[in-house]
Amino acid sequence: MAELAYHQTTGAKVARYVIYAVLIAMVLFYLAPLFVMLSTSFKSLDEIRTGNLLSLPSSISFDAWRAAWSSACTGIECGGMAPYFSNSLKMMIPAVLISTLVGAFNGYILSMWRFKGSDTFFLLLLIGTFLPFQVIILPMAQVLGMLEIEDSTTRLILVHVIYGLQFTTLFFRNYYVTVPGELVSAARIDGAGFFRIFFKILLPISIPTIMVCLIWQTTQIWNDFLFGVIFSSGDGQPITVALNNLVNTSTGVKQYNVDMAAAIIAALPTLIVYAIGGKYFVRGLTAGAVKG
Amino acid sequence: MGALSIRNVKKSYGDTHILKGIDLEIDKGQFLILVGPSGCGKSTLLNMIAGLDDISSGEIAIADRVVNKLSPKDRDIAMVFQSYALYPNMSVKKNIAFGLEIRKVPKAEQEEIIARVAKTLQIEHLLDRKPSQLSGGQRQRVAMGRALARNPTLFLFDEPLSNLDAKLRVEMRTEIKLLHQRLGTTIVYVTHDQIEAMTLGDRIAVMKDGEVKQFGSPQEIYDTPANLYVAGFIGSPAMNFIPVQLGEEGGHAVVVLDNGSTPQSVRLGPISEAQRAFVGKQVILGVRPEQLTDPESAHSDRTNLQSLQATVAITEPTGPDTLVTVTLNGVKTVARCHPRAAGHPGQAVTLVLDPTKALLFDPASEKRLA
Ligand SMILES: Nc1ncnc2c1ncn2[C@@H]1O[C@H](COP(=O)(O)OP(=O)(O)OP(=O)(O)O)[C@@H](O)[C@H]1O
Ligand SMILES: [Mg+2]
Numbered sequence: 312m313a314e315l316a317y318h319q320t321t322g323a324k325v326a327r328y329v330i331y332a333v334l335i336a337m338v339l340f341y342l343a344p345l346f347v348m349l350s351t352s353f354k355s356l357d358e359i360r361t362g363n364l365l366s367l368p369s370s371i372s373f374d375a376w377r378a379a380w381s382s383a384c385t386g387i388e389c390g391g392m393a394p395y396f397s398n399s400l401k402m403m404i405p406a407v408l409i410s411t412l413v414g415a416f417n418g419y420i421l422s423m424w425r426f427k428g429s430d431t432f433f434l435l436l437l438i439g440t441f442l443p444f445q446v447i448i449l450p451m452a453q454v455l456g457m458l459e460i461e462d463s464t465t466r467l468i469l470v471h472v473i474y475g476l477q478f479t480t481l482f483f484r485n486y487y488v489t490v491p492g493e494l495v496s497a498a499r500i501d502g503a504g505f506f507r508i509f510f511k512i513l514l515p516i517s518i519p520t521i522m523v524c525l526i527w528q529t530t531q532i533w534n535d536f537l538f539g540v541i542f543s544s545g546d547g548q549p550i551t552v553a554l555n556n557l558v559n560t561s562t563g564v565k566q567y568n569v570d571m572a573a574a575i576i577a578a579l580p581t582l583i584v585y586a587i588g589g590k591y592f593v594r595g596l597t598a599g600a601v602k603g
Numbered sequence: 604m605g606a607l608s609i610r611n612v613k614k615s616y617g618d619t620h621i622l623k624g625i626d627l628e629i630d631k632g633q634f635l636i637l638v639g640p641s642g643c644g645k646s647t648l649l650n651m652i653a654g655l656d657d658i659s660s661g662e663i664a665i666a667d668r669v670v671n672k673l674s675p676k677d678r679d680i681a682m683v684f685q686s687y688a689l690y691p692n693m694s695v696k697k698n699i700a701f702g703l704e705i706r707k708v709p710k711a712e713q714e715e716i717i718a719r720v721a722k723t724l725q726i727e728h729l730l731d732r733k734p735s736q737l738s739g740g741q742r743q744r745v746a747m748g749r750a751l752a753r754n755p756t757l758f759l760f761d762e763p764l765s766n767l768d769a770k771l772r773v774e775m776r777t778e779i780k781l782l783h784q785r786l787g788t789t790i791v792y793v794t795h796d797q798i799e800a801m802t803l804g805d806r807i808a809v810m811k812d813g814e815v816k817q818f819g820s821p822q823e824i825y826d827t828p829a830n831l832y833v834a835g836f837i838g839s840p841a842m843n844f845i846p847v848q849l850g851e852e853g854g855h856a857v858v859v860l861d862n863g864s865t866p867q868s869v870r871l872g873p874i875s876e877a878q879r880a881f882v883g884k885q886v887i888l889g890v891r892p893e894q895l896t897d898p899e900s901a902h903s904d905r906t907n908l909q910s911l912q913a914t915v916a917i918t919e920p921t922g923p924d925t926l927v928t929v930t931l932n933g934v935k936t937v938a939r940c941h942p943r944a945a946g947h948p949g950q951a952v953t954l955v956l957d958p959t960k961a962l963l964f965d966p967a968s969e970k971r972l973a
Contacts, residue, residue, distance in 0.1 A: 493688035496655050501702035501749075502676035511701075515692035 352376060352572040359567050375568035379576060383569050385556040392573050394546065395553035399580075402464045402549060403532045406471040411524040413472070414479020415517060419509050421480070422487035423495050433484065439477035444537050447474065455542065463547025470542055471532045478531075479524045486520040487513065522591035530581045550577045605667055606631040606789040607652070607757060612661035614647055614813075621647050623813040624661070629791075629806055631666075634783055637793045638800040639810030639836075645793040648810075649761050652791060654678050666756050676705075681750035682759040685766065687742045689734035695745050696730040699752045706753075720748045723782070740771045747782075760792040764799065776802060797837050801825065809833045826960070831969040834889050834962065840926060842962075843895070843936045845888045849881045849963065856963065858888055860931045862913040869909045871958040878963055878972045886972065889962035892926065892937040897944035901955045908955040913938075915946045927952065 347364060352375050354368040362369075381391040420426075421433050451470055460466050490513065498508045514521075539549040548556075554577045558570050585592075607629050614622040621644050629635045637645045650656040652663060654675040663670055670678045681702075689698050696717060703713045721727045724744045734742060743763060750758055763779075764772045780803055783790055794800055800807050801821045808818045809832070817829040828834035834842045847858035856871040856878055874882075901908055913929035913936075920926075925945035927938045929952070938954050946952045963972040 491686045491688060493684040493686050494690065496650070496653070496675075497682065497684060497688035497749075498690070498701075499655065500653060500675045500680065500682050501753075502705040503701070507705070512690050512692065 348571045348575055352379075352568050352575060354568055356564065356566060356568060375566070376572045376576075378566070378569045379557075379572035383557050383566070383573060384560050385553045386560060388546070392550060392553055392557070392576050395548060395550040396576065398464060398543075398547060398553075399533060399550040402467045402471070403529060406468045406475070406532050407525060407528040409468070410472045410475035410479050410528055411521060414476055414481075414524060415483045415514060415521070416509065417476070417480040418483025418485075418487050419513055421484045422490075423492065423508075423513075424505070433480075436477045436480055440481060444474075448537075448541060452541070463543035463545075466542045467538060467549065470538050471528075471535070474538070475528050475531060478527060482520055482524055482527070483517065486517060490516070519591060519594050522588055522594075526584055526588045526592045529584050533581050553577075605629070605664065606633065607635070607791065608662075608664040608667075609648075609652070610662040610664075612648070612651065612663060613659045614644070614651060614656070615659050621813050622651075625813075625815055627808055627815065627818060629789065631789055632787045633789060633805045634803055635789075635791045636800040636804035636807045637791065637810060638795060638797060638807060639816075641795060643810045644813045645795070645810060646761055649682075649759050649791060649793050652757075653680055653682050653759055679756045680759055681753045681755045681757075682761065683746045683750050683763045685762040687734075687746040687766075689742060689745055689749075691734055694731050694733060695726065695737070695748075698734070698745060699749050702749065702753050716752050720751045723751065724748050739767050740775065743767060743775060747779075751786075756789065758788055758790045760790065762793055762795070765794070765796070772799075779803065797839065801837065807837075809836060811836075827971065827973075828889075828962070829971055831887065831889075831964050831971075834964070834971070838891055840892050840937050840939075843888075843890045843892065843931075843934070844964075845890065845932050845934055845936060846885060846966070847888045847932060849878065849884060849886045851879065851882045858886075860911055861933075862911065863930055865912065867911045869911060869956060869958070870907070871909075871961050871963075875973060881963070881965065881972060885966060887964040887966050889964055889971075890936070890956060891960065892939040894957040894960045895936065895938040895954055897938075897940040898953055898955050899944055900939075900941045901957070907958060909958050910953055910955045913952060913954055915948050915950050915952055917948060918945045920945075927954075929954070 350366070350368055351359060351364075353371045353373070354362070355370075355372055355374070358369060379391060380393050382389060383391045385392075385395070417436075421429055451473075455466055455469070458469075460469065494512065495508055498512055503511065534551065535549070536551040536555065539552045540555070543549060543552065554573055557573050605628050607627070609625050609627040612622060612625045613620070625648060627635070637648060639645055647656065651658050652665075654670065654673060654677075658671065665678055665680065689695075690701065693701065699717050699720060700713050703716060708716070717730070718727075721730060724747060726741065726744050726748060729737060729741055729745065734745065737745065743766075746763070760779075764775050767775060776799060779792075783803075792799075792803060794803075804821055806818065807821055807824050809816045809824065811832055817824055817833045824833060824837055828837065828842075831844065835844070845860065847860065850857040850859070851874050852870065854873055856874040858869050858871065859866050860869055861867070878886075898908075898910065911931075913931065915927055916930060916935070917928040918925050919928070920942060923942075924939045925942045927940050927945050928935050929938060930936065940946075940952075940954075944952070964970065965972055
């Protein structure tokens with residue numbers, strides 16, 4: 312009996328080490344590109360040319376970061392990533408907030424105020440979540456043309472709100488169907504109207520779902536390249552498009568250190584959002600009915 | 604003056620008829636119970652009184668005012684829900700104040716009302732908590748507090764005790780009854796528990812499949828159920844239904860009960876006109892277990908008690924009494940006996956039946972033969 316237990320524990324120990332080894336290998340594999348990007352961004356061009364890809368920089372230099380931020384050339388402009396970073400922010404913040412709020416509102420109506428055909432409506436919205444980007448480009452371009460919106464940021468906000476709505480609606484609707492309808496009935500008897508019930512009762516209990524939408528939409532919109540490259544132009548382009556231009560601008564020597572720094576700058580906001588909100592994301596996706 | 608009148612109210616969802624013409628009327632201060640099995644339309648009816656759902660046809664009047672077209676907030680009602688439906692993001696105090704704020708009750712008055720309600724329900728120490736920090740019984744109290752704060756003409760309760768454990772349920776039941784006596788409010792109360800119905804109600808409406816099967820006082824419903832359904836639904840253990848052939852002898856109804864070996868003739872009360880039409884035909888004899896008992900436990904002042912012999916099949920002690928199951932006319936029949944007189948399985952016992960309480964039903968229409 313004791314011997315058996317002993318064997319089991321050694322077996323378990325070995326299994327545990329194997330698991331750790333596999334996990335560490337995976338982590339290294341996934342982190343390697345980030346490591347290369349970081350270390351390259353701190354190297355000088357000379358060191359990059361002569362040195363090893365995996366070696367650490369001999370001395371830390373922030374020149375590449377400075378250049379990437381404010382002086383690198385993206386096509387004919389040479390103002391770095393900064394203006395495009397701000398473009399992306401100006402586009403992302405309203406787009407995320409609007410699509411989240413409207414999604415919450417849609418979800419509220421589709422779960423608490425069902426109307427004739429509301430289930431069909433929801434089904435159609437669901438189909439929207441399966442549509443790839445490419446399918447909607449042409450109709451979207453036509454609509455934007457008809458609306459005669461010239462400003463790149465406004466165009467992208469509209470596009471992202473529309474494309475994101477089906478996701479945010481889905482998230483909120485699926486959360487609200489778990490909320491007992493008696494809550495709304497009670498509020499109606501208390502005299503609360505349609506908007507008061509939404510803003511005073513349902514929205515405050517939706518924090519986990521709001522977090523999910525904010526994170527989801529932030530990453531979707533910030534990382535989007537296709538809509539950005541098609542629906543924006545010139546100095547109104549988002550950072551993903553600018554990064555592409557920067558990397559592809561070929562004047563003289565390829566400045567790998569600047570490219571790397573610019574790529575990290577472009578990826579930073581979503582990294583930060585995940586670091587801060589990751590646990591809410593998981594919690595929100597698994598959030599069930601509100602008790603009491 | 605009618606506190607609540609429900610006149611020929613119907614409700615259908617498409618082709619499904621949920622309520623098939625409900626008529627009820629209660630006076631101010633009465634406690635109306637809607638009782639019936641799951642899915643019979645109790646909540647639907649309550650929601651329509653509240654105005655949460657539209658009626659398909661008919662009329663509902665609260666305090667003599669037709670409210671068909673009024674929204675819930677204008678009907679002067681308050682409702683307590685099965686899930687309590689407390690606002691999870693608000694403190695107990697905020698929960699109670701929510702309706703008052705919307706109605707623009709002055710702040711000072713709000714405080715006064717909250718203090719009064721909290722005192723009545725003994726939830727003063729809970730006012731700053733969130734609903735998630737309360738036990739089931741406490742949530743129940745807060746839900747009632749929210750309703751009380753508004754001091755409406757009509758209170759609606761939808762199975763408010765069904766989420767509580769058995770002991771707490773009995774406690775809260777008593778408390779609701781006390782509250783009703785003290786405040787004298789008019790209450791409509793939905794339950795599927797027949798004991799709750801009997802103990803709380805002034806008036807009981809027994810519902811089934813969207814119809815009211817009987818509407819009356821608890822005692823009426825218990826003593827003179829209108830039909831087999833009501834007779835079987837109210838009372839625990841349930842009424843015995845024994846198929847018998849009806850006879851007449853000297854102006855009295857007579858039936859024969861066979862214990863398996865000897866047929867015994869039993870004389871019931873004076874025969875009525877309705878019953879006379881069934882002489883010679885099969886009817887159903889309804890006897891509550893407590894009206895079939897051992898000779899010692901029977902009321903000694905009753906002179907015309909009918910005794911019969913039977914063989915004990917099973918005994919089930921409940922403490923004060925023992926339920927004795929015997930077979931009469933081929934069906935299992937339960938008698939409520941004194942534990943000492945209960946006997947053992949296989950043993951022969953003498954039982955006495957109170958003929959004035961025995962009921963007869965038409966097996967075809969299921970109506971009681973009055
Ligand atoms: N929106 C609806 N559409 C169609 N049928 C419905 C709808 N709401 C309720 N019903 C049906 O109406 C019937 C009565 O429902 P109701 O909730 O009133 O029952 P109940 O007597 O309160 O039962 P319980 O004791 O289980 O609460 C049920 O058969 C239910 O399926
Ligand atoms: Mg119900």
